Amino acid sequence: MLRYVLIFLVVAIIAAIFGFGGIAAGAAEIAKIIFFIFIVLLLLSVIAGGIRGFR
Numbered sequence: 001m002l003r004y005v006l007i008f009l010v011v012a013i014i015a016a017i018f019g020f021g022g023i024a025a026g027a028a029e030i031a032k033i034i035f036f037i038f039i040v041l042l043l044l045s046v047i048a049g050g051i052r053g054f055r
Contacts, residue, residue, distance in 0.1 A: 004034050011023075012028040012031060
């Protein structure tokens with residue numbers, strides 16, 4: 001999942017360099033959304049692992 005974040009981030013940076021503002025903003029927004037989904041899934045995994053470890 002982090003691979004997709006990095007891909008969209010690179011696309012956003014390259015688009016911004018070449019002056020494609022709309023594409024850069026869209027790619028950056030997608031990267032941000034995927035990153036937050038990753039953080040939520042990571043926290044859920046850590047919590048679930050912690051609960052399973054105490055049984």
